[in-house]
Amino acid sequence: EADIYQTPRYLVIGTGKKITLECSQTMGHDKMYWYQQDPGMELHLIHYSYGVNSTEKGDLSSESTVSRIRTEHFPLTLESARPSHTSQYLCASSEHNPGGGYTFGSGTRLTVV
Amino acid sequence: AQTVTQSQPEMSVQEAETVTLSCTYDTSENNYYLFWYKQPPSRQMILVIRQEAYKQQNATENRFSVNFQKAAKSFSLKISDSQLGDTAMYFCAFMYNAGNMLTFGGGTRLMVKP
Numbered sequence: 310e311a312d313i314y315q316t317p318r319y320l321v322i323g324t325g326k327k328i329t330l331e332c333s334q335t336m337g338h339d340k341m342y343w344y345q346q347d348p349g350m351e352l353h354l355i356h357y358s359y360g361v362n363s364t365e366k367g368d369l370s371s372e373s374t375v376s377r378i379r380t381e382h383f384p385l386t387l388e389s390a391r392p393s394h395t396s397q398y399l400c401a402s403s404e405h406n407p408g409g410g411y412t413f414g415s416g417t418r419l420t421v422v
Numbered sequence: 423a424q425t426v427t428q429s430q431p432e433m434s435v436q437e438a439e440t441v442t443l444s445c446t447y448d449t450s451e452n453n454y455y456l457f458w459y460k461q462p463p464s465r466q467m468i469l470v471i472r473q474e475a476y477k478q479q480n481a482t483e484n485r486f487s488v489n490f491q492k493a494a495k496s497f498s499l500k501i502s503d504s505q506l507g508d509t510a511m512y513f514c515a516f517m518y519n520a521g522n523m524l525t526f527g528g529g530t531r532l533m534v535k536p
Contacts, residue, residue, distance in 0.1 A: 350511050413459075
């Protein structure tokens, strides 16, 4: 079944560690997105990609980086995690045509201690 | 830039009753899409219903329907015969026809009570 997968589901990590949040989709979608969801549940776009080798920063400034080497894979990396990075991170993808909406992954809940 | 406003941070409804969640948006565009997403506790966000702005007929998906008022820039979600499984955060979202970038509202937390 076509879907979008995020790993890990939960992560607790110490300050200063490098981490990579994985996101993969099996739908062949060109467009992929990363959202940060704060405790109040509001969603903030932090990165997006319109295809292989395309990455852009979103509305909310983030110290994370992303890469898009393969269509199906859109990992997010934090070089040095800090407590302020504690949040839920949601990955999503969409078809090229507008209007179909996004398909979301289950999210990664990150806690930096 | 477009904005999406959900004025009800929290709502509750008794099981089997009907509830309406409000959403307003601001745009100068004429062609766009509107969506309602549901995020159950600790679960995946899923698309509930969508509306194309050029269609006057309100979208319906089983117990979920919308009241789309284009002139008023209003897009409310009605849930009929509420079920316990409807307990979730609900997000209203807007997308320009040409942009394919979703803008989300702040969300409404809905609690269905037995």
